[in-house]
Amino acid sequence: VLTWRVARRFSTLTAAVFAILLVTNFAFCHVSSMVACEVLMILFPTLVWLHSFDEGPSEKPSDSESRSGRKAIGHFLWAGTLLGLVQLTKGTGLVLLLGYLLWQLWPPRPHISHSVDTDAPNGATRGLSQLARTGFARAWRMRVPFLCLLATWIIVTSPLLVRNARRYGNPVFNVNSALLFVDQYQDPVDLCNSRSTGQALSDYLKTHSLADIAERETAGIVWQAFVIVRSLGPTPLD
Numbered sequence: 533v534l535t536w537r538v539a540r541r542f543s544t545l546t547a548a549v550f551a552i553l554l555v556t557n558f559a560f561c562h563v564s565s566m567v568a569c570e571v572l573m574i575l576f577p578t579l580v581w582l583h584s585f586d587e588g589p590s591e592k593p594s595d596s597e598s599r600s601g602r603k604a605i606g607h608f609l610w611a612g613t614l615l616g617l618v619q620l621t622k623g624t625g626l627v628l629l630l631g632y633l634l635w636q637l638w639p640p641r642p643h644i645s646h647s648v649d650t651d652a653p654n655g656a657t658r659g660l661s662q663l664a665r666t667g668f669a670r671a672w673r674m675r676v677p678f679l680c681l682l683a684t685w686i687i688v689t690s691p692l693l694v695r696n697a698r699r700y701g702n703p704v705f706n707v708n709s710a711l712l713f714v715d716q717y718q719d720p721v722d723l724c725n726s727r728s729t730g731q732a733l734s735d736y737l738k739t740h741s742l743a744d745i746a747e748r749e750t751a752g753i754v755w756q757a758f759v760i761v762r763s764l765g766p767t768p769l770d
Contacts, residue, residue: 534575537582559763572621577628580614583607604677612681616688623706629685633678702729712736715748 534554539547554560554574563570584607615632619625686693693703710723713736723732 534578534582537579541582541585556766557763558765558767558769561767569621573618573624576614576618576621580611580618580628580632583610583614605680608677608681609684612684613688615681616685619685619689620692623704623708625689626704626706633681636678700724705729 535547535551538550560570560574611632615625615629618628696705697703699705707720707724709729710720710727710732711717713729713732714723727735
């Protein structure tokens with residue numbers, strides 16, 4: 533499916549390179565044979581990303597900026613459906629939903645390139661202020677499509693949201709959240725059964741300083757960077 537979509541959006545050569553890189557990737561071959569959700573986590577988010585290019589730039593600048601009208605609403609309804617399926621697939625779907633909304637709010641580069649005067653004393657500050665104002669303006673103009681996206685996302689994910697709310701008291705509960713507040717890996721199911729996420733956070737803040745948190749964050753970024761680079765290796769190399 534993705535190879536066909538990449539061929540439509542880019543070219544047959546690009547799609548061929550994409551397919552070769554995917555099917556020879558060690559991480560993909562390893563996890564896709566054991567956990568179905570890992571395959572779906574490649575399918576659904578990539579479809580969302582590719583779908584964002586389908587409409588193309590509008591001839592009217594106002595339409596291109598606000599993505600208003602029926603096409604924009606239909607676009608966000610489809611995106612909301614796919615992002616809802618992502619959330620049903622894995623808990624990181626909520627992070628991707630927030631990232632997608634922020635991406636849509638980010639103003640196109642041509643509209644901000646002239647807003648920052650690097651030679652002026654406070655050019656960078658004015659540029660950031662202009663960026664914020666542009667983002668808020670886009671959010672207001674896109675409020676109806678955004679509401680359609682969120683409504684679709686809630687409808688698609690409603691079985692999981694209701695189940696989590698009734699069982700855990702948190703509609704977006706994720707069993708791995710408990711691992712955020714322990715220094716060594718433990719079984720997340722046992723952690724969730726022993727205390728709530730709020731309690732785990734409170735206990736963690738009582739025993740860790742800001743320096744401890746910053747040190748752990750830095751070490752985590754370094755380690756995850758290594759994991760990401762290693763995951764790009766071809767099979768059978770680990």
